[in-house]
Amino acid sequence: MRREDLLVATPAGLCCPAGGFYIDPVRPVDKALITHAHSDHARAGHRAVLATLETLGLMQLRCGEDCAGTLQPIGYGEAVEINGVTVRFHPAGHVLGSAQISVERNGRRVVASGDYKNVADPTCAPFELVRCDLFITEATFGLPVFRHGDPAAETQKLLQSVALFPERAHLVGVYALGKAQRLIALLRQAGYTAPIYLHGALERLAQYYIARGIDLGALRLAREATKPELAGAIALCPPSAVKELWSRRFPDPVTSFASGWMRVRARARQRQIELPLVISDHADWDGLTATIAATGAGEVWVTHGEEDALVHWCVASGRQARPLRILGYGDEDEALEASSNDEPAS
Ligand SMILES: [Zn+2]
Ligand SMILES: [Zn+2]
Secondary structure, eight states: OOOOSSSSEEEEEEETTTTTEEESSSOSEEEEEOOSTTTTSSOOOOOOEEEEEHHHHHHHHHHTTTTTEEEOOOBBBEEEEEEEEEEEEESSSSSSTTTEEEETTTTEEEEEEEEHOOOOOSSSSSOOOOOEEEEEEEETTSSSTTTOOOOOHHHHHHHHHHHHHHOSEEEEETTTHHHHHHHHHHHHHHHHSOOOEEOOHHHHHHHHHHHHTTTOOOOEEGGGHHOOOOOOOEEEEGGGGGGGGGGGSSSSSSEEEEEEEGGGGHHHHHHHHEEOOOOOOSHHHHHHHHHHHHHSEEEOOOOOEEEHHHHHHHTTTEEEEEOOOOOOSSSSSTTHHTTOOOOOOO
């Protein structure tokens, strides 16, 4: 008899037919389980949503109180039965509240990881390894050239540049959810105690992290600061604002960008970034392959990013593997960059 498929790929996203739910659906559905609050995974308009408390809070913050019919929180490790299927959420180490979703029935376990990283991050619970039969992995940085290195060393590069140019402001492009708060926390871990200035678009999310107990130190809105106050300061903004009118308020800014893509020098040059910082919220090649191996999964499905290289690695190392061609992922955070090669450099 053919083995039952616990999850299947559909145009709306990963579906569990037995449980009657979807994971990170890209279209409105009756019941959605959501791994994390990045906009390509957490869309508005579902009838019922099951996610961690933080993911629900972030969704409401970003898409409104009425982003779904009902919102049900689930704690890490807690088991919930849905039509005879057991689901559990486990930390994914990607952003605050992010989870891998384990789906289990008749002794078979599938884990849909969402986006993840197996590297310490002071702003979210650490990635938890879950052994499984089928592992569904992202592949944003699924090429051997991607090795992110040590985020603390990248943070030191920024602090050294601030020490070297005390009259200039340092303007760092960051993704609004996850990277902004993590870079602030990394700076605090490195002993930097001065106020950090924010673009207005980053304020509410930073406040949410603080309300959830993440210490970010003194934060100020850049628009409320005078030009002399911004000399020698570090300011964070969405990546696009680094080169916009907004940046003119800063004295002779050093332009910086914190992303896994900064490993590629051409990308930094194209964006006219003086100080590229390789800090990523996605696993790098070593992280992806080590995690896949450690799950013990005999079968791997690969989604958004460099599917083919990772599928090839899986097959060459004796696993069954296939790419999941679900459209709609990768339009927020670092995954966005994969499809923006043609972006103008201005
Ligand atoms: Zn994400
Ligand atoms: Zn993603």
